[in-house]
């Protein structure tokens with residue numbers, strides 16, 4: 001039987017755009033209570049308003065930079081005052097910076113990718129675990145990527161970061177054995193969000209080109225998947241879920257149409 005998320009506390013990192021913002025709305029539509037974190041407060045506010053319109057019982061926002069331990073601690077201290085048991089943690093904050101080969105790679109890009117996608121997940125999980133109810137149905141979902149499973153040229157640090165996320169998820173699954181807390185990784189392929197805009201450092205034309213002529217996943221596709229995972233009966237753990245658009249048979253094999261068909 002489907003597990004109800006009504007009035008359950010759900011913490012989403014990176015809720016200011018893309019998957020995180022869509023997840024806020026989707027969990028909101030289930031009547032959940034939301035704790036939303038990211039760095040862009042105006043965008044977070046927008047996510048919270050949309051989630052409330054969709055049906056969220058509550059939606060609270062707080063600045064969060066997962067690359068800083070103090071920021072993660074401040075966020076969870078704030079959260080602790082509001083909630084009576086965290087039910088779902090979604091470690092979504094992250095992304096790719098640049099697409100240089102390793103020979104051309106920039107320290108700042110590498111550091112940002114490892115900090116947000118790897119250390120951010122570790123820090124956030126460490127800080128949130130004491131808040132998590134050891135209840136049936138409690139769930140941690142980490143957002144990985146097909147990049148964590150397949151290397152590609154120009155993906156060195158990002159592929160490494162998402163491969164690390166997969167191993168963190170597997171480690172947590174072992175460490176939380178017997179706690180009742182479920183642990184999942186959702187590993188999407190090509191999805192149209194602000195991901196490419198960030199990767200290409202604001203170059204909108206380059207970002208647009210990535211999705212041209214193909215039908216990528218949407219943020220809503222991922223948000224619905226996250227809700228589905230968290231609403232399985234409490235004895236069911238979706239360990240690993242790889243989700244790609246039909247037009248993407250493999251990481252570098254994306255079908256492009258010359259005209260819409």
Ligand SMILES: NC(=O)c1ccc[n+]([C@@H]2O[C@H](COP(=O)([O-])OP(=O)(O)OC[C@H]3O[C@@H](n4cnc5c(N)ncnc54)[C@H](OP(=O)(O)O)[C@@H]3O)[C@@H](O)[C@H]2O)c1
Pocket residue numbers: 013014015016017018019020037038039040041043064065066067092093094095096116117143144145146187188189190191192193194195196198219
């Ligand atoms: N789109 C894809 O094709 C795709 C495929 C596979 C996996 N993913 C992964 O999915 C996740 C979400 O990405 P998206 O596609 O939704 O892209 P997006 O629209 O760029 O969203 C990324 C989110 O992460 C937040 N974020 C980034 N660094 C952060 C930090 N240091 N502290 C707190 N929040 C931070 C951003 O918020 P602020 O900038 O406001 O802080 C934003 O809300 C990422 O982990 C990404 O690697 C994306």
